[in-house]
Amino acid sequence: MQIAASFVCGLIFGAGLLISGMTDPQKVLGFLDIFGAWDATLAFVMAGAVAVAAAGFAIARRRSAPALSARFLWPDRNDIDTPLVGGAVVFGIGWGLVGICPGPALVNLAGLSLPIVVFIAAMILGMIGHAFWGRHATAPHAVQSPALPSRADG
C-alpha cells in the first residue's frame, strides 16, 4: 500500500510540475533572470505548493501516525551548518547553468531527449560522488551512526 500511495504522490507531484510549467527550463531561467524579461511564475508555484503542503502538514501534526506506516519521519535538524550552505551554493550554480533541478529532470526523462538523459546521468554520478566523498570525509569519526531517514531534509 505504501508503494502504491507513493506512486500516486509521485504522479500528482509530476502533474503539478507539468501544469505549472516548471518542467520547462526556459521558464525556470526566466524567473532566475532578474535582469532580463523576468517571469515571476515560479514564485506563484512556490506559494501554491507551500500553502497546500503547510495545510496538509498541520493536519499531520495533529495525528499520532500516518495512515500507512508506523510513524511520521519529520526532519529533526534545525542547524545551519557548512555542508548545508556549501551544498546550496553548489546546487545553485548547477541549477542556474541550465534551469533544471532533480524533480523536473525526472519528469522530463519521459521524453528521453539527449540533454535530459545526460543531465540525469551526471546528476546521479554527482550523488554517488558525494556518497564516496562523504565516506572519506567522515572516516576519522567512525563512531558516527548511520543517518536515520528522519535526518534528511529532502
Add this chain to the structure above:
Amino acid sequence: MHNFTPLSGLLGGALIGLAAALLMLLTGRIAGVTGIVGDALHGSSDDRGWRIAFVAGLIAAPLIATLFGAPLPRPAMNASLAVIAIAGLLVGFGTRMGNGCTSGHGVCGFARLSARSIAATCIFMLTAIVTVAIVRHGLGG
C-alpha cells in the same frame, strides 16, 4: 514580462503541495526528490520500494498526459552537452551535500517553517540568480 502564467503556476503548485501533504499523511515521508533518489541509490532494499515508486510516478505523469493530447516533454536547452553534464554533476553533488533541493527544502522546508531549509532555499536561489546573471549578462555578453 512575457510568458508569465500565474494561474497555471498556482494550480500546478497546489498539486505539488497536495502531493507533499499526501506523502506525509499516508507514508510519513517528506517529498524531497533529492533524498528520495539519493537514498534509493544506496539505501537498504526494504526502504527502496516507495522511493522507486515515487520516481516512477514522476516519470509516468507526462506519459499519462499524452493520453490527453499533451506532447512528451523534450525541453529546449541552449547549453552545450558539456555544460549540461557539469550542471548535472553540480546539482547531484550539491543537493546531497546540502540535504535537499527545491522540493525538500523549498516546498516542504518552507511549509514546516524550518530555519535550515529556508536558509538553504535563499542561498541556492541567490546563487542561481547570480549564475544566470553572469551567464546571460556578464562578461560583456
